[in-house]
Amino acid sequence: MSVAIENFVKAIYKNKINDVKNTKPGNIAKLLGISNAAATDMAKSLASKNLLNYEKYKALKLTKTGEKLALNVIRKHRLWEAFLHKTFEMSLHEIHREAELLEHETxxxxxxxxxxxxxxxxxxxxxxxxxxxxxxxxxxxxxxxLSNTKEGKNYIISRLMSDDKEFFDFCALNGLKYGNNVLVTKQFSKNKMTQISINNSTILLNEDFTNIIYVNEIN
Amino acid sequence: MSVAIENFVKAIYKNKINDVKNTKPGNIAKLLGISNAAATDMAKSLASKNLLNYEKYKALKLTKTGEKLALNVIRKHRLWEAFLHKTFEMSLHEIHREAELLEHETxxxxxxxxxxxxxxxxxxxxxxxxxxxxxxxxxxxxxxxLSNTKEGKNYIISRLMSDDKEFFDFCALNGLKYGNNVLVTKQFSKNKMTQISINNSTILLNEDFTNIIYVNEIN
DNA sequence: ATATTTTTTTAAGCTTACTTAAATTTACTT
DNA sequence: AAGTAAATTTAAGTAAGCTTAAAAAAATAT
Incomplete structure (x- = not known):
């Protein structure tokens, strides 16, 4: 399958998983940086290939085949990230950038x-x-x-859900790394801010950040 | 640059180096598995991009820029081969097949x-x-x-110039590997065959093979 | 040197993956 | 419930990278 097709099904799959956002052509178009018209065309084309079900004006739904293709690409992406991180000690941003290309030719x-x-x-x-x-x-x-954590509790960072370089730079700078410990010191629910303690320093995070940092409670 | 363009300049560069063959569109077309017409079109297009000099009915000549692009792709190809061979212990055929894809997305x-x-x-x-x-x-x-070696002399294998799986399988089976020692026991110049001794076994190679196995004399 | 074969180019056409602009449908607002 | 705003689809068009078939040029053979 072509790069365009792989990226299209991947975008639908990820959007479905991250709920909130819908999987209508227009939204996929925005994610991929193409026009709405192009996304509609592609949706019809992929429907004819049995990768998704297309109904006018409705959200796009991947078929089993389409989802399998998406997951295969995602598998390659994440394997490359893990590999490049371990082997060349590249940053979270760098591994994402390279994996985005390599995933289609693996x-x-x-x-x-x-x-x-x-x-x-x-x-x-x-x-x-x-x-x-x-x-x-x-x-x-x-x-x-992190938005849903409780004051005074300790957590282990389990996931940094982003593609953004600035976010990763911020995380790297502050020890916000997969596997690290955070103590939630204060939840400012009114302002949707969260204060945490990590590596003996205190930082205040706004909703943009706490929504994409996932953690597991320590028993 | 696109995959098609990178493969085109690579084919011209390699054909120029391996002399013998010419670099006219028809020959490049054959190497890439595309039609002559497509190769002519591409040649004109690359000329407009200053990657090569195109004159009707003449051989294609890469510009400095075109050669640099070809060498950049070849660099990535060979680095991947070296890396995959070392890291995953993949065969010469396997590393070539994977590098052929990865080279364009690195x-x-x-x-x-x-x-x-x-x-x-x-x-x-x-x-x-x-x-x-x-x-x-x-x-x-x-x-x-190997075709040009002398009877009774010892050599170190320095290069296996091929893309062919069967050739690599044969080499792997018989210890014909980069860095290994070979003793040329007999040159049958009339039949263009070469007898060598390697790993305590004797094998007879025809011209097809001795022409693409390169060696260095041991001082 | 001319005729034939081979190679290269031109011409016309196809598919994929896009674009913009206009038309249509849906969603929202009051 | 009607009118407006927003999203989606349709329509028409573009560029890249191919195809086959015909025309033109070059290479080869006699």
Whole structure:
């Protein structure tokens, strides 16, 4: 499948998962930086390939085949991220940028080699789950966003849900890294701000950030 | 630059180096598996991009820019081969197949990371020279083909010039590997066959093979 | 040197993945 | 419920990278 098609089904899949946003052509168009008309065309074309179900003016729904394709691309993306991070010590932003390109030119054979080499990891360096070779995500995500945490409790960072360089730079600077410990010191619910303590320093995060930082409570 | 363009200039560059064959559109077309007409179109298009000089019915000649592009792609190809061979112990055929795809989606940044990681090697696992980041091949190749070796002399294999799976399978099976020692036991010049001794076994090679296996004499 | 074969180019046409602009449908507002 | 705003689709057009078929030029053979 072409790069355009792979990115299209990937965008639909991710948008569905991250709910909130819809999967109508216009929204996918915005994500991919193409016109609404192009997205509608593509939707019809993919429907004829049985990758999705298309009904005029309705949200796009991936078929089983379409979802499998999306998960295969996502698998390659996340395996590359894990691999580049470990092997070349590249930053979260850098690995995302490179994986975005490599994911489309990686054979299943190579993907499996990378996975084996890494010990078949279940998560990438952002904490995003890596689908297995059959396109299955077996792990159940029990994490919650920092916005929903309780004052005085300790958490482990499990996921940094973003593609944004500035966000990653901020995280790297402040020790906000997959696996690290955070103590929630204060929730300013009115202002939707969260104060945390990490590495002996205190930082105040606004909703934009706390919504995409996921954590697990420590028992 | 697009994949089609990168493969086009690469084909011209390689054909020029391996002399013998010409660089007219028809020949490039055959190498790339496209029609003559498509090659002519592409040649005109690349001329307008200043990647090559095009004159009707003449051989195609890369400009400095075009050659630099070709060498940049070749650099990425060979770095990937070296890297995949070392990291995943993939065969010569497998690394070629994967590198053929990855070479077009690799940033200069990542290429340099791979190169550094490998200790900036000058040759890939086939013995082909790896251009540096400026697109220069600094090493002088003093090797000769097995066809031109002398009876009774010992040589080190320096290059396996092929893309062919069967050839690589044969080489792997018989210890014909970059860096290995061969003793030329007999040259049957009339039949263009060469008998060699390697790993305590004797094998007879025909011209098709001895022409693409390069060696260096041991002083 | 001319005739034939081969190669290269031109011409016309196709598909994919886009674009902008206009028309249509849906969603929202009052 | 009607009118307006927003989103979606249709229509027409573009560029890249191909195709086949015909025309033109070059290479080869006699």
């Amino acid at each position: 054979s299943d054979f190579l993907a499996n080699k990378i996975s084996d080499y890494l010990g078949n990891p279940k998560f990438d360096p952002h904490g995003d789950p890596i689908p297995n070779a059959n396109g299955e995500i077996t792990t159940i995500d029990t994490s919650i966003s | 940033s200069d940044f990542l290429a340099n990371k791979i190169s550094d990681y490998l200790g900036n090697p000058k040759f890939d696992p086939h013995g082909d020279p790896i251009p540096n980041a400026n697109g220069e091949i600094t090493t002088i190749d003093t090797s000769i083909s």
